[in-house]
Amino acid sequence: MTIHAQQWTPEHTAEQQSTWADPEKLTQVSRWLQQQKELVTPKEVASLRQQMNDVSRGNKMFLQAGDCVEPYNEFDDTSITKKIKFINELATMLAYADNTSVVKVGRIAGQFAKPRSNGYEIVEGHKLPVFRGEIVNGYEATEESRTPNPSRMYEAYKLSKHAMHLLAHTQPEKSRVWTSHEALILDYEAAFVRQNPITGKHYLGTTHLPWVGERTRGINGAHIELLQKVNNTVAVKIGPHMTGNGLKALCESLNPHQEDGRLVLIFRLGVAAAKKYSSLLLKELQRHSKNTMIVIDPMHGNTQRAQNGRKTRSLNDIENEMRIFASAARANSARIHGIHLEATPYDVTECVGLGVSEDDLLRRTYTTLCDPRLNAEQAMHIVQVFRESL
Ligand SMILES: O=C[C@H](O)[C@H](O)COP(=O)(O)O
Numbered sequence: 157m158t159i160h161a162q163q164w165t166p167e168h169t170a171e172q173q174s175t176w177a178d179p180e181k182l183t184q185v186s187r188w189l190q191q192q193k194e195l196v197t198p199k200e201v202a203s204l205r206q207q208m209n210d211v212s213r214g215n216k217m218f219l220q221a222g223d224c225v226e227p228y229n230e231f232d233d234t235s236i237t238k239k240i241k242f243i244n245e246l247a248t249m250l251a252y253a254d255n256t257s258v259v260k261v262g263r264i265a266g267q268f269a270k271p272r273s274n275g276y277e278i279v280e281g282h283k284l285p286v287f288r289g290e291i292v293n294g295y296e297a298t299e300e301s302r303t304p305n306p307s308r309m310y311e312a313y314k315l316s317k318h319a320m321h322l323l324a325h326t327q328p329e330k331s332r333v334w335t336s337h338e339a340l341i342l343d344y345e346a347a348f349v350r351q352n353p354i355t356g357k358h359y360l361g362t363t364h365l366p367w368v369g370e371r372t373r374g375i376n377g378a379h380i381e382l383l384q385k386v387n388n389t390v391a392v393k394i395g396p397h398m399t400g401n402g403l404k405a406l407c408e409s410l411n412p413h414q415e416d417g418r419l420v421l422i423f424r425l426g427v428a429a430a431k432k433y434s435s436l437l438l439k440e441l442q443r444h445s446k447n448t449m450i451v452i453d454p455m456h457g458n459t460q461r462a463q464n465g466r467k468t469r470s471l472n473d474i475e476n477e478m479r480i481f482a483s484a485a486r487a488n489s490a491r492i493h494g495i496h497l498e499a500t501p502y503d504v505t506e507c508v509g510l511g512v513s514e515d516d517l518l519r520r521t522y523t524t525l526c527d528p529r530l531n532a533e534q535a536m537h538i539v540q541v542f543r544e545s546l
Pocket residue numbers: 224270271272273274459526527
């Protein structure tokens with residue numbers, strides 16, 4: 157077995173990390189992770205980057221979709237197969253017909269970590285650490301389950317490995333669904349910064365396409381440092397506080413040589429900020445970073461609490477943001493390269509619209525462990541509206 161003694165250690169501070177309850181256990185788990193085979197091969201990473209070249213140049217569209225956070229109990233073959241089939245159906249809708257003109261990426265096979273707005277929540281009068289994704293703690297609202305437990309990283313690796321295997325072996329290589337997740341928990345990700353033995357370049361071995369979220373994209377933070385280090389196609393979420401200069405600095409830091417297929421920016425501004433800033437931000441990219449791929453996530457900027465307390469998003473807001481962004485792109489002769497959605501093939505009632513009312517949010521079909529997802533019918537509709545908005 158290969159021992160990867162030179163584990164990558166970030167120089168900068170990382171946001172949104174948990175303090176693990178048992179430091180000795182963490183050392184043990186980290187050592188184990190470093191000894192495991194990477195979950196994606198350098199060849200696969202290169203092959204996705206190749207496909208992303210076509211996205212950069214406007215010859216293919218990009219689709220990224222899946223759960224906000226994957227539950228550990230949805231890794232049986234049936235569930236994974238259903239999610240792959242669903243992404244393929246969305247791609248077919250995006251392409252109109254033959255979906256080989258779409259690069260398809262799931263939030264799948266490792267989307268286990270959640271950055272949160274608050275560290276704690278009150279549940280029935282008790283103050284508890286908030287759920288941060290299965291890789292960190294349990295969803296069950298007890299002190300024990302919510303305590304960050306490094307042993308959960310074993311499970312993350314094993315379940316990802318199983319799903320990766322299924323993804324790699326049940327699909328045609330040329331038109332497969334690739335994997336992606338938010339590279340958040342650096343104790344996990346760092347163990348898989350590996351060197352390609354042929355090219356000598358580093359790449360991240362946990363997923364084909366890692367992204368960094370809105371809460372951890374500080375230009376001097378450890379998460380951006382991680383993306384700088386690796387040669388995967390990488391993505392960053394862009395929220396309403398981004399400035400023109402900030403955008404320029406981010407592109408220079410992650411794609412200094414302006415390579416095609418390298419950098420995806422996922423805009424999640426929300427309706428109000430999309431109206432105000434889309435043009436300014438798109439202009440900046442047109443000026444300085446033309447080969448950056450521009451993707452819209454019309455969901456994360458539009459999260460609201462319904463009167464009944466449930467987190468939700470309305471299809472109206474989602475559609476509006478897409479239309480506003482698309483018209484700003486047209487006005488600035490910019491291309492939108494794709495769409496990013498939180499969606500599930502299951503018949504959930506989490507987002508409002510197309511037959512789902514606020515009352516439906518209280519039903520047993522509200523099953524997300526974090527953010528509200530589109531159900532299959534809603535997701536197909538949103539992809540269609542997106543396509544028509546371009
Ligand atoms: O998925 C994204 C974030 O983790 C999520 O929107 C944060 O939600 P919160 O505001 O409930 O912490």
